[in-house]
Amino acid sequence: MQKLLLLGDEAIAQGALDGGISGIYAYPGTPSTEITEYVQASKFAKENNIHSDWSVNEKTAMEAGLGMSYAGKRSMVCMKHVGLNVAADAFINSSITGVNGGLIVVSADDPSMHSSQNEQDSRFYGNFAMIPMLEPVNQQEAYEMAYYGYELSEKFKLPVLLRVTTRLAHSRAGVETLEQKPQNDVSLPSNLTQFVLLPSIARKQYKTLLSNQRSIEEASEESIFNKYTDGSDKTLGIITTGIANNYLMENFQDTELNHPVLKIGQYPIPRKQINKMLKECDKVLVIEEGYPIVEEMLKGYQEAGTPIIGRLDGTLPRDGELNPNLVANALGLETILDGSIPELVKNRPPSMCVGCGHIDAYNALNEAIIPYGVGRVFADIGCYTLGALPPYNAVNSCVDMGASITMAKGAADAGMVGVVAVIGDSTFTHSGITGLIDCVSENTPVTVIISDNFTTGMTGGQDSKALGKIEDICKGVGVDPDHIRVFKPLKKNMEEMVQIMKEELEYKGVSVIIPRRQCVQTMKNKKLAEQLISLNLK
Amino acid sequence: MKTDIILAGVGGQGILSIAATIGMSALHNNLHLKQAEVHGMSQRGGAVQSNMRISDKPIASDLIPMGGADIILSVEPMESLRYLPFLKKGGWLVTNTTPFININNYPEVEEILAEIKKQEKHIALDADTIASEFGSKRSSNIVMLGAATPFFDISFESFEEGIRQFFGRKGEDIVNVNLQALRAGRDFTEKNR
Numbered sequence: 001m002q003k004l005l006l007l008g009d010e011a012i013a014q015g016a017l018d019g020g021i022s023g024i025y026a027y028p029g030t031p032s033t034e035i036t037e038y039v040q041a042s043k044f045a046k047e048n049n050i051h052s053d054w055s056v057n058e059k060t061a062m063e064a065g066l067g068m069s070y071a072g073k074r075s076m077v078c079m080k081h082v083g084l085n086v087a088a089d090a091f092i093n094s095s096i097t098g099v100n101g102g103l104i105v106v107s108a109d110d111p112s113m114h115s116s117q118n119e120q121d122s123r124f125y126g127n128f129a130m131i132p133m134l135e136p137v138n139q140q141e142a143y144e145m146a147y148y149g150y151e152l153s154e155k156f157k158l159p160v161l162l163r164v165t166t167r168l169a170h171s172r173a174g175v176e177t178l179e180q181k182p183q184n185d186v187s188l189p190s191n192l193t194q195f196v197l198l199p200s201i202a203r204k205q206y207k208t209l210l211s212n213q214r215s216i217e218e219a220s221e222e223s224i225f226n227k228y229t230d231g232s233d234k235t236l237g238i239i240t241t242g243i244a245n246n247y248l249m250e251n252f253q254d255t256e257l258n259h260p261v262l263k264i265g266q267y268p269i270p271r272k273q274i275n276k277m278l279k280e281c282d283k284v285l286v287i288e289e290g291y292p293i294v295e296e297m298l299k300g301y302q303e304a305g306t307p308i309i310g311r312l313d314g315t316l317p318r319d320g321e322l323n324p325n326l327v328a329n330a331l332g333l334e335t336i337l338d339g340s341i342p343e344l345v346k347n348r349p350p351s352m353c354v355g356c357g358h359i360d361a362y363n364a365l366n367e368a369i370i371p372y373g374v375g376r377v378f379a380d381i382g383c384y385t386l387g388a389l390p391p392y393n394a395v396n397s398c399v400d401m402g403a404s405i406t407m408a409k410g411a412a413d414a415g416m417v418g419v420v421a422v423i424g425d426s427t428f429t430h431s432g433i434t435g436l437i438d439c440v441s442e443n444t445p446v447t448v449i450i451s452d453n454f455t456t457g458m459t460g461g462q463d464s465k466a467l468g469k470i471e472d473i474c475k476g477v478g479v480d481p482d483h484i485r486v487f488k489p490l491k492k493n494m495e496e497m498v499q500i501m502k503e504e505l506e507y508k509g510v511s512v513i514i515p516r517r518q519c520v521q522t523m524k525n526k527k528l529a530e531q532l533i534s535l536n537l538k
Numbered sequence: 539m540k541t542d543i544i545l546a547g548v549g550g551q552g553i554l555s556i557a558a559t560i561g562m563s564a565l566h567n568n569l570h571l572k573q574a575e576v577h578g579m580s581q582r583g584g585a586v587q588s589n590m591r592i593s594d595k596p597i598a599s600d601l602i603p604m605g606g607a608d609i610i611l612s613v614e615p616m617e618s619l620r621y622l623p624f625l626k627k628g629g630w631l632v633t634n635t636t637p638f639i640n641i642n643n644y645p646e647v648e649e650i651l652a653e654i655k656k657q658e659k660h661i662a663l664d665a666d667t668i669a670s671e672f673g674s675k676r677s678s679n680i681v682m683l684g685a686a687t688p689f690f691d692i693s694f695e696s697f698e699e700g701i702r703q704f705f706g707r708k709g710e711d712i713v714n715v716n717l718q719a720l721r722a723g724r725d726f727t728e729k730n731r
Contacts, residue, residue, distance in 0.1 A: 005561055005565060005571065007575070030577055031577060033577070034577070114576070115577070167574060167600050167601065168600065170574060170575045170576065170577050171572055171573060171574035171575065171589075171600040172557075172561065172571070172572070172573040172574075172575070173570075173571060173572045173573070173597075173600075174565070174570065174571060243600070246598045246599040246600065247598075247599050247601075249598035249599070250598040250599035250603060253598065323599075323601045323603070324599050324601060324602075324603040324606075325603055325604050328603070335603070335604060335605070336603075336604055336605025336606070336626075336627075337604060337605065337623070338605050338623070338627060339605070339622040339623045339624070339625055340622065340623060341619065341620055341622055341623060342619050342622070342653045344616075344619075344645040344649055344650065344653060345616055345619045345620050345645075346616070346641060346643050346644065346645060347585075347641075348548065348583075348584055348585040348616075348617075348640070348641055349584055350549065350582040350583055350584035351582060351583040351584070351640065352582065352583075353582060353583065383582065386582070458582075460577070
């Protein structure tokens with residue numbers, strides 16, 4: 001046993017390593033990235049041959065994790081909340097196949113959208129899949145849930161969803177570790193058709209999943225992560241989920257909290273304790289980070305003649321991250337509001353780095369597209385999305401990974417001319433290739449700019465699966481090699497860049513333009529420097 | 539004892555190194571610690587902050603309540619003002635005076651300094667100049683940490699230990715430069731508080 005200072009993400013990774021995983025599969029995404037990076041940097045993982053290379057996207061990660069589970073070993077799959085949309089097909093079906101070796105799927109939600117396009121709550125997916133779910137209150141629980149989660153998974157033969165939010169993922173605290181467990185041996189599933197979801201088999205397995213629901217609920221009622229603390233003042237009962245409990249307790253550091261409190265960390269929600277609270281208390285306040293999921297469920301509980309308050313009635317804000325002050329307001333406690341931000345303080349939004357290649361590519365694009373007019377550039381997820389902000393105002397969409405190419409196709413199909421897609425190298429291999437095949441198969445007139453900086457930039461410079469392969473991929477799916485154009489995005493090359501873009505915008509078919517220059521944030525990365533030399537890219 | 543600190547700056551200015559050094563110093567004293575960081579998109583040249591809480595008792599929230607911070611420690615003058623609603627009455631505002639200008643509408647530096655001086659308890663120093671005096675502009679963030687050390691319930695020696703641990707893997711020279719930076723910041727505050 002030792003005490004480590006860890007981010008919530010790192011605590012999950014350490015818990016998984018100590019819990020005996022044989023592999024972790026993930027695509028980078030804030031706020032989940034540091035889980036996998038921790039395993040990649042772990043000497044223990046290296047010595048024990050624990051898989052930790054990045055996957056091309058969340059779906060391939062989920063499927064590989066399930067495959068490792070099929071082979072009897074414990075695996076972890078990590079992603080940000082919107083990544084679970086990408087992995088959803090495999091994820092939902094994994095509750096029907098069940099698992100062999102333990103499988104934990106970590107989804108890191110981002111309420112207040114610090115670094116995301118929405119604030120969807122992954123707990124809906126847990127409910128949808130009807131599997132056990134864990135949500136830690138602090139770094140120590142994050143560690144323990146990853147550690148014990150494998151027992152839970154193997155006990156019910158189901159994947160377990162571990163849900164965290166940004167604040168815990170990216171906050172550091174001391175964590176005490178537990179005894180290191182050995183990895184499982186390779187073993188076949190006891191039933192060799194368990195993973196064959198032919199309708200006849202799936203129907204049977206789905207019935208098994210349904211019939212197990214009550215025992216999964218009982219596990220929640222007995223869980224150490226769900227704690228009922230009684231209180232004398234029953235005019236109000238309080239239910240917290242995950243990290244929300246901290247914001248409640250922060251308001252009672254110097255005073256006694258006399259209301260009954262149910263702290264939830266394991267789902268499905270523990271029916272026994274909930275019923276006790278609804279029966280004994282006049283009113284129940286639900287404090288949860290994310291969507292009002294528990295609150296909505298309670299409104300449907302039979303016993304709920306008891307008023308339920310929370311995010312739905314405005315006691316707490318309907319959207320955004322919680323904090324100690326919002327919870328104090330909900331409890332009618334006083335908060336200190338002395339200082340204000342002086343008016344002269346200006347917003348300082350994120351921006352592309354000085355010297356970034358995306359900037360030069362956008363400057364060229366903005367000039368080349370003048371004859372066609374504004375409003376026809378579909379972009380994607382990455383640093384280059386910042387091209388939507390002034391002074392560039394260069395792009396008009398950012399929806400989901402890969403949507404640039406396919407939305408551009410739809411707009412071109414609608415008759416729009418001079419349509420452009422802008423996508424990064426890592427996003428291209430994540431979800432752009434399939435859309436490009438759609439374009440090629442109909443010879444749709446679109447210009448696809450793959451802005452290649454040899455990395456997954458926005459999340460901090462992780463490996464790009466596209467490294468050294470982009471032209472071959474494009475040729476392989478059928479793009480005419482004469483319309484695959486590469487240049488180095490630099491101010492001094494402006495004339496050449498604008499000329500190439502103009503030519504390809506005029507072409508009535510699929511063109512791929514590749515502005516190619518290394519991300520300035522990765523200049524100190526020695527491994528990448530060696531790769532670039534061996535691929536003749538430097 | 540409990541010390542709540544808001545670390546402020548612009549993405550890339552090294553506030554996470556300050557946070558890590560404080561963290562090591564706190565651990566050296568067996569204190570509880572919570573430190574919330576900003577990763578991802580906002581790191582790219584945007585305003586960033588870190589909530590750091592140190593206590594001899596377990597800490598509940600990762601976030602500091604409004605009006606609860608004992609110290610705002612900022613490596614950039616305008617950023618020091620952004621978090622004023624979090625500063626406790628009687629809390630210290632410790633800030634660098636060298637501006638980081640990456641927006642078109644950055645206010646006049648004189649006006650910012652005037653606003654900082656309105657704070658009853660403030661320490662404002664040109665950490666970049668102090669750091670370059672001994673040849674390492676990059677350690678201006680540690681000069682700022684040094685300037686804030688008198689307001690912690692942690693001994694100066696523990697901070698020095700934190701520096702040794704955090705910068706240790708980068709070699710003796712880097713450790714010494716940062717120890718010098720820490721001391722220079724501390725000296726400034728002791729002369730000017």
